[in-house]
Amino acid sequence: MSQQSIPAFFIVGVQRSGSTLLSVVLNNHSQIYVNKKPLVPLVGSLYNDLKLDYTVRENAIIEAPQERFRQHIKKHRILKRYEHLLLQTGNIKENIHHFCRSVTEEQNKKIYGDKCLSIADDLPQLAMIFPNARFIHLVRDGRAVAKSIRDRAYSDIYLGINEWKREIVRTKILAEMLDKDKFMEIRYEDILRNPKDSFENICDFLSIPFEPSMLEIADIQATNNQNSYVKKHIDTKNIEKWKNSLSKKQIYKLERIAGDVLEGMDYELDNSFDSYKVLSPFVETWLELKVIMKYMMRRKSIVMDSQELVEWKIPFKTRISKGTSRIMDLLISRSLKLGFKKNRSIFNK
Helix, strand or coil, X not given: CCCCCCCEEEEEECCCCCHHHHHHHHHCCCCEEXXXXXXXXXXXXXXXXXXXXXXXXXXXXXXXXXXXXXXXXXXXXXXXXXXXXXXXXXXXXXXXXXXXXXXXXXXXXXXXXXXXXXXXXXXXXXXXXXXXXXXXXXXXXXXXXXXXXXXXXXXXXXXXXXXXXXXXXXXXXXXXXXXXXXXXXXXXXXXXXXXXXXXXXXXHHCCCCCCHHHHCCCCCHHHCCCCECCCCCCCHHHCCHHHHCCCHHHHHHHHHHHHHHXXXXXXXXXXXXXXXXXXXXXXXXXXXXXXXXXXXXXXEEEEEECCEEEEEECCHHHHHHHHHHHHHHHHHHHHHHHHHHHHHHHHHC
């Protein structure tokens, strides 16, 4: 099998949209391996690190990009587990394909799957690395996503709905750049209501036979660990759970921000509007600063790691260091965006 011959698909969309359940069921298929720790998005993110290296080291002797890539893999907290799979020769693309093929064959599977969430801007690069890959766009009601981002990702519901709207629109644009047979969109709510029909459609999209046994997740390891995130059965109660956790005022504000996209994705609104309004840069910055400040005061958090809920204790120095760094990055990025918009408007006059 050549370096680029591994069949691959990627679950794209917004975090907190049900991708873990989708991954667990698909991984229960005899031909599919879905990586518990997403590999491809992390490897792809190194592209920005490599660009930064060239900027910082522009007056130095620059190693070949492949060597810088190898160094990053060895240093990365998660990716260093793949160090033993690095090719002695080969470019970055060949190494990525080799990683995916190797971990898939270790599981005696034939198709590699990965989650690539909330990285819509990087998806064109992903499509170039995997020109034959297929993309499954998983969509969940933005109000439910915002509520889950607040509760599980320790963020703000309005930042959550803003991210949901932004990612949905950007992913829709990506779909227009791909062949129709390489992009599929499916709603989380449809999976819960009609799992058999939904996974038959997904299997047909991936050109593999549907296996009824893939829906039997009660006895697999992913649902039987002490802290398993996915339940032993597909629960339709999750569809409208958000309605009992958000006030009417919160729902109104969420719909005011993203009601147009919610309606475009066939979700019914509780309110009607003449127009919709996204968060202003000032409000978005203020909310993000509040989230960072809360992070700096939080001693521990519950996170999902390898499809399990794990409690992480966050040392004081780590909170202060990372929090300060995030604040600086936020303020710099906001300044650059505002400066770009100002210069662009002047240029257009």
